[in-house]
Amino acid sequence: MPAMMKMCELLEMEHLDKGKEIAIGNRDKKSIFFLKKGAVKILNSTHNTTKYVVKKGNIFGELSLYDEQAAAMEKAITLEESIICYIQSDMMEELMEKHKSLKNGVFKVYGLRIKKLERRLEDLLYKDSKTRIADFIYAYVKEFGEDKLDRIEAKNLLSHKDIANLTNTSRQTVNNVLSTLRKEKRIDYNTREIAIFKPMLEE
Amino acid sequence: MPAMMKMCELLEMEHLDKGKEIAIGNRDKKSIFFLKKGAVKILNSTHNTTKYVVKKGNIFGELSLYDEQAAAMEKAITLEESIICYIQSDMMEELMEKHKSLKNGVFKVYGLRIKKLERRLEDLLYKDSKTRIADFIYAYVKEFGEDKLDRIEAKNLLSHKDIANLTNTSRQTVNNVLSTLRKEKRIDYNTREIAIFKPMLEE
DNA sequence: TTGAGATGTACTTCAAACGACACTTTAAAA
DNA sequence: TTTTAAAGTGTCGTTTGAAGTACATCTCAA
Numbered sequence: 001m002p003a004m005m006k007m008c009e010l011l012e013m014e015h016l017d018k019g020k021e022i023a024i025g026n027r028d029k030k031s032i033f034f035l036k037k038g039a040v041k042i043l044n045s046t047h048n049t050t051k052y053v054v055k056k057g058n059i060f061g062e063l064s065l066y067d068e069q070a071a072a073m074e075k076a077i078t079l080e081e082s083i084i085c086y087i088q089s090d091m092m093e094e095l096m097e098k099h100k101s102l103k104n105g106v107f108k109v110y111g112l113r114i115k116k117l118e119r120r121l122e123d124l125l126y127k128d129s130k131t132r133i134a135d136f137i138y139a140y141v142k143e144f145g146e147d148k149l150d151r152i153e154a155k156n157l158l159s160h161k162d163i164a165n166l167t168n169t170s171r172q173t174v175n176n177v178l179s180t181l182r183k184e185k186r187i188d189y190n191t192r193e194i195a196i197f198k199p200m201l202e203e
Numbered sequence: 204m205p206a207m208m209k210m211c212e213l214l215e216m217e218h219l220d221k222g223k224e225i226a227i228g229n230r231d232k233k234s235i236f237f238l239k240k241g242a243v244k245i246l247n248s249t250h251n252t253t254k255y256v257v258k259k260g261n262i263f264g265e266l267s268l269y270d271e272q273a274a275a276m277e278k279a280i281t282l283e284e285s286i287i288c289y290i291q292s293d294m295m296e297e298l299m300e301k302h303k304s305l306k307n308g309v310f311k312v313y314g315l316r317i318k319k320l321e322r323r324l325e326d327l328l329y330k331d332s333k334t335r336i337a338d339f340i341y342a343y344v345k346e347f348g349e350d351k352l353d354r355i356e357a358k359n360l361l362s363h364k365d366i367a368n369l370t371n372t373s374r375q376t377v378n379n380v381l382s383t384l385r386k387e388k389r390i391d392y393n394t395r396e397i398a399i400f401k402p403m404l405e406e
Numbered sequence: 407t408t409g410a411g412a413t414g415t416a417c418t419t420c421a422a423a424c425g426a427c428a429c430t431t432t433a434a435a436a
Numbered sequence: 437t438t439t440t441a442a443a444g445t446g447t448c449g450t451t452t453g454a455a456g457t458a459c460a461t462c463t464c465a466a
Contacts, residue, residue, distance in 0.1 A: 066314045110313040111269045117320035168328055170423050373455050
């Protein structure tokens with residue numbers, strides 16, 4: 001979203017340590033957030049289960065634009081030191097009316113979210129839990145990681161519980177799959193980082 | 204979507220028998236559809252699994268607006284005699300630029316779809332299959348049904364296989380739950396219709 | 407009338423959740 | 437700094453929900 005990125009220069013900015021909560025829906029006014037640096041996870045605020053992971057350069061809280069109630073159901077927690085910009089949703093609406101590219105950008109974000117959700121639901125029907133977890137790890141490292149000679153390395157920002165939530169599995173199964181992949185030399189990980197080995201990269 | 208409904212008067216209209224397929228993504232031009240009468244189910248076109256049920260007065264194929272590829276993955280099948288109106292997605296885009304209320308309406312539809320998907324995913328995590336099926340039946344009858352003295356009656360438009368897809372369960376489990384609910388006098392159904400008994404209406 | 411699809415029921419199987427516990431890391435308190 | 441508690445990780449058995457298999461109706465278009 002380049003338009004959003006440019007806009008961000010003009011906005012209120014906030015610097016947050018790791019593990020800080022951002023109450024998407026509980027502010028005096030609902031806001032849309034733009035993640036300038038770092039990473040956050042979006043939780044279901046009633047069950048405290050992780051629903052998404054958002055990478056720097058992306059927006060979150062966008063649901064509050066047309067459904068305040070839905071936005072109130074989610075909260076964000078920083079997974080590492082992060083910088084966010086935010087704008088109140090009614091101001092954002094005004095801006096979107098003026099700048100079509102902005103509105104279309106948000107439209108795309110909504111569409112993408114639908115696509116991801118449907119994909120996840122479909123996977124639940126057609127893939128077993130081990131595959132879902134392995135697929136998730138590969139996708140996560142590819143999205144969040146950096147390309148090295150023989151491997152792709154990403155910061156290990158998620159707990160096994162988070163991964164279990166994101167793949168609709170249990171913490172123990174996640175651990176089991178990760179350990180197995182490690183034994184098979186397909187991935188490696190420690191508390192800091194997680195890496196996938198390139199020669200093993202299929203798909 | 205009142206704006207859409209008014210617009211519909213001006214559009215191409217098509218009358219379809221029960222069981223007819225509408226290729227959302229395979230037309231020469233992608234279109235948005237407005238269901239004027241009847242009901243359709245939206246399928247995942249690769250797996251032929253039912254993803255949604257759309258009731259008269261609602262739109263479908265709206266994904267093609269900002270993601271043609273995603274729309275190509277779905278197809279619709281009429282569940283009963285239906286009337287649809289449709290407009291090519293690029294024409295719809297033009298119209299939406301002119302009429303803000305239309306664009307905002309589509310935004311709402313997207314948001315609603317996200318909400319439903321997230322709800323479904325959440326249910327998968329927190330409800331067992333029997334509960335999901337029962338909840339679905341109650342929601343379906345309430346949405347599609349007509350209020351009678353002691354019961355709410357809806358046309359029985361979905362096969363057990365459809366319901367299984369919609370609740371991420373198996374055909375046999377659906378049958379099992381339905382039979383049990385019938386034995387318990389909480390619901391009643393035959394090939395034509397399905398009804399829930401009001402005194403039993405909780406929630 | 408006939409055959410394909412839908413429904414109903416029972417039994418078997420198995421993936422994956424769950425419970426239990428030891429060990430490790432992290433972060434805050436003393 | 438050291439201590440301590442909380443959270444996260446690693447590995448087990450055990451249990452069980454629900455899918456799968458199998459087959460007998462039933463329904464309804466062609």
